[in-house]
Amino acid sequence: MAWAFLRPWLALAALLLVLVPVTLDTRITDVRWVNVTASGDVQHVYAITQDKGGFNGGPLWRTEDPGRADGWRDITSTLIDLLPGKASPYFGISDVKVSPALPQYLFLQGRGRYHFVSRDGGRSFSAIPTPGNSTGYEQTIKWHPTQPEWLLAMARRPGCVWYVPSDACGYDLFVTQDLGASWANLTANSKGHISSFRDYEWGASLPMYANKKTPDEAIFATVFAGEQTGKSLYPGWNRDLHYVVSLDLFRSPPARTIPCGNLFEVVAGKVFLAVPSDCPLGPDGKARAVPKRSVAGRTVTLYVSDTDGDDFTEVCLPSNLEDDGYNMVRTHDGAAAFVLADHAEPGSRGPTSDSPTSDAYAPAYNASLHTLALRNVYRRDYLADFLRVEGLPGVFIANAVDDRAIGSVPVGDYGAHLRTLASRDGGASWAPVAAPRAFRFGHWANALAPRPNLYSPPAAPGLLLASGNVGAHLATGFGAGACTWVSRDGGLTWEDVADRSLIYEVGARGDVVVAAGHSSDGPTATVRVSLDAGACWHEVALPEAILVDNIRADTDARGTVFFVHGTACTRTSRHPDCTFRGGMNPPGKLFVLDLAALMGPADLRACGDDDYELWAPPDAGGCLLGARRELNASAPRPCACSRAADAECEYGFAPRVAENGSVTGCEAIAGLEAASCPRWNANQGYAASSTHLRLVHGDICADPKSIIPDTDGKGGSGGGPRGGGGCHDGKRSSRFSFLHALFVTLLVAGIVAVVAGVAWAERLAPATAALGAAGFAALDAVIAAWDWLRFKWAELTNRGAARDAYFEPLTDRLDVDPEDHRSPPMFDGP
Numbered sequence: 001m002a003w004a005f006l007r008p009w010l011a012l013a014a015l016l017l018v019l020v021p022v023t024l025d026t027r028i029t030d031v032r033w034v035n036v037t038a039s040g041d042v043q044h045v046y047a048i049t050q051d052k053g054g055f056n057g058g059p060l061w062r063t064e065d066p067g068r069a070d071g072w073r074d075i076t077s078t079l080i081d082l083l084p085g086k087a088s089p090y091f092g093i094s095d096v097k098v099s100p101a102l103p104q105y106l107f108l109q110g111r112g113r114y115h116f117v118s119r120d121g122g123r124s125f126s127a128i129p130t131p132g133n134s135t136g137y138e139q140t141i142k143w144h145p146t147q148p149e150w151l152l153a154m155a156r157r158p159g160c161v162w163y164v165p166s167d168a169c170g171y172d173l174f175v176t177q178d179l180g181a182s183w184a185n186l187t188a189n190s191k192g193h194i195s196s197f198r199d200y201e202w203g204a205s206l207p208m209y210a211n212k213k214t215p216d217e218a219i220f221a222t223v224f225a226g227e228q229t230g231k232s233l234y235p236g237w238n239r240d241l242h243y244v245v246s247l248d249l250f251r252s253p254p255a256r257t258i259p260c261g262n263l264f265e266v267v268a269g270k271v272f273l274a275v276p277s278d279c280p281l282g283p284d285g286k287a288r289a290v291p292k293r294s295v296a297g298r299t300v301t302l303y304v305s306d307t308d309g310d311d312f313t314e315v316c317l318p319s320n321l322e323d324d325g326y327n328m329v330r331t332h333d334g335a336a337a338f339v340l341a342d343h344a345e346p347g348s349r350g351p352t353s354d355s356p357t358s359d360a361y362a363p364a365y366n367a368s369l370h371t372l373a374l375r376n377v378y379r380r381d382y383l384a385d386f387l388r389v390e391g392l393p394g395v396f397i398a399n400a401v402d403d404r405a406i407g408s409v410p411v412g413d414y415g416a417h418l419r420t421l422a423s424r425d426g427g428a429s430w431a432p433v434a435a436p437r438a439f440r441f442g443h444w445a446n447a448l449a450p451r452p453n454l455y456s457p458p459a460a461p462g463l464l465l466a467s468g469n470v471g472a473h474l475a476t477g478f479g480a481g482a483c484t485w486v487s488r489d490g491g492l493t494w495e496d497v498a499d500r501s502l503i504y505e506v507g508a509r510g511d512v513v514v515a516a517g518h519s520s521d522g523p524t525a526t527v528r529v530s531l532d533a534g535a536c537w538h539e540v541a542l543p544e545a546i547l548v549d550n551i552r553a554d555t556d557a558r559g560t561v562f563f564v565h566g567t568a569c570t571r572t573s574r575h576p577d578c579t580f581r582g583g584m585n586p587p588g589k590l591f592v593l594d595l596a597a598l599m600g601p602a603d604l605r606a607c608g609d610d611d612y613e614l615w616a617p618p619d620a621g622g623c624l625l626g627a628r629r630e631l632n633a634s635a636p637r638p639c640a641c642s643r644a645a646d647a648e649c650e651y652g653f654a655p656r657v658a659e660n661g662s663v664t665g666c667e668a669i670a671g672l673e674a675a676s677c678p679r680w681n682a683n684q685g686y687a688a689s690s691t692h693l694r695l696v697h698g699d700i701c702a703d704p705k706s707i708i709p710d711t712d713g714k715g716g717s718g719g720g721p722r723g724g725g726g727c728h729d730g731k732r733s734s735r736f737s738f739l740h741a742l743f744v745t746l747l748v749a750g751i752v753a754v755v756a757g758v759a760w761a762e763r764l765a766p767a768t769a770a771l772g773a774a775g776f777a778a779l780d781a782v783i784a785a786w787d788w789l790r791f792k793w794a795e796l797t798n799r800g801a802a803r804d805a806y807f808e809p810l811t812d813r814l815d816v817d818p819e820d821h822r823s824p825p826m827f828d829g830p
Helices: 002-013 076-080 411-416 595-599 772-784 802-807
Strands: 022-024 028-035 043-050 056-063 072-074 093-098 106-110 114-118 126-129 140-143 151-156 171-176 194-202 219-225 241-246 256-258 263-267 270-276 300-305 312-314 323-330 337-343 357-362 371-380 386-388 396-401 418-423 464-468 481-487 495-498 502-507 512-517 524-530 538-552 561-568 588-594 647-649 653-657 663-668 693-695
Touching: 028 093, 028 538, 028 561, 043 093, 056 076, 093 140, 106 140, 140 194, 151 194, 171 194, 171 219, 194 263, 219 263, 263 323, 270 323, 300 323, 323 386, 337 371, 357 396, 371 411, 371 418, 371 647, 411 418, 464 502, 502 538, 502 561, 512 538, 512 561, 524 588, 538 588, 561 595, 588 595, 647 653
Parallel strands: none
Antiparallel strands: 022 588, 028 043, 043 056, 056 072, 056 093, 093 106, 106 114, 114 126, 140 151, 151 171, 194 219, 219 241, 241 256, 263 270, 270 300, 300 312, 323 337, 337 357, 357 371, 371 396, 386 396, 396 418, 464 481, 481 495, 502 512, 512 524, 524 538, 538 561, 561 588, 647 693, 653 663
């Protein structure tokens, strides 16, 4: 029995004998898993690297056997041999894209004037010229959702001088329907109606358009009209841009046009669109009153479509301020999104407010009437610290500036006054995250740089990993102490598992966790492995120390092969186990940990039903969003409704809080004219309750009439029981509401791979009256009459400028993950 118990740990100790570093010329920036066969039983893994100048797009490495360290090869020379001439001095691969329609279709995005494609999972490749004869590094590429041979590519014209406006400069949109063998220029297809493109997406990202199946050739885009030249170098919010819908690759006039539409995103099955708030026309093409507080060239208004992307209405946020921009986070059911708005505060000097905060607004059931969920969510690098906890409906965690700091400390110091808060009722209420009652470690290491983010892996519902500190506020400064924390119940309870900041990844659907000291803490020569979701840990020694950038596993986190990658560290008397002896660029390093192969099926087998126990949220009777949530149950069962757990204040109202902190009702937001919202009355299909309450989005509690007697709680005039048992008594758990301490878990900036499904958008999109091609002239004539109101931003001199990043915080527009721009979390305590 003793030997059986020790066998897994002896096997882990044996890793020292088999771990061999893979040494690359340059640093790894990302790792991509690719299914070579339709069944996924054969997989290749690609490593995207930097060039020697430190820019993304260096040599491409691949292994055909993910579990073996000796299988990695630099395949760059194989790709170069496919080129018709000698390789460009800018040769390199900046991305590996996999078709969502057929994962055996690959697109390697080159930095020069050639890309590479494969139809057989990478067994063979073909070189294809870049569309428009422009360099691939500047292009954005999007696969069609259902057609594996179709791609869209937006490319800057070769005649452009580097970010200098001219009549010859603009962006063309190209389409291929034969995997790059030929490209059609959609600017040319429009026959002069379009001069340049700004934003684009396949229309098939929505299954229906205008109450019909969306044609495969449908495209949503924002464009400059034909006569508008030299205006396409990423200006600020611009009323000369228009949102259009084409159903035939722009061979005929647009089927739909929205005046002034600048940026859009398809989120939660709807199209969200941002337009300058001084646009004189609404989404229906009719004149609209320009808000008195609008600032030309700066403030924006958000519109949202219905589920078939045809009709649009304003997204109503209960605020007296205009907006500078937005982030968006989908709800757990994928049917709606929280809007995190950066409000245009009076006196701010830049394109965003001086205060690094956004207000979070929770969605209604119609995606238009949002209600205030949480004020002053901290925003770092234009992205808000707001996380959806995967697998637990209604659970969110956010970093917010302490109310006591607002107005009493300079806005530049808000980052030193953060509290980590959690909601377990879809944003209706928030409370500090509870600190552990006991600690394993008496001291924490001092981090020298930003730490890994709070991580909620979709494959492991309820599992959270974080790096952070306990204290009155989040400690993010140079040398701030931090340790690593694990929660296995969605953030309700936590335990410290390391006395330093670790980077982490999960496999085997959360059962296996691999962690290592992050480069922010200096070199590390050990990797930590847990076989029980972070409860017990074993250290594995590496043959040399490295600076760890990240740990990666397969896309679905089902397997037990992990890649620990980073760079060689400089050998010093303090770090004699480092191997880099000086120079410009330390080599990249990668270690392969194949736990299943090493330990064997007896010690790391696939789990069956008998290996799992029933899990439910430990308080509120196991209910979340009005349903008993048991993670291995076939379907949630409705709970009895309660005001505390299932309802929130309606649009235009905010919780009335008593001196003892209890919520006693809802009160009107001072100065807000709710009737100004187009949806805010029954004539527009929305019925508000006289209780000023509505159900939290996604809530399915059994008897909403018991708390909202005069409506159905969703904006409908009717209502009625839904059936099902009850499981909570209507009292909010004191364990969650009155925590003995705040738990500050640094939602750390910038290392963890993006959690799937997080949609961060301030690029949005609507469509208005069917104004055809001739409509552009009339549209521009109306808008031109308002030119005296317009303030023009100077053209960007650097694509990485703050305004560009703020308008486009999505990964297809930035070279970084949104996760790389979040702050750490914190456990607030004595």
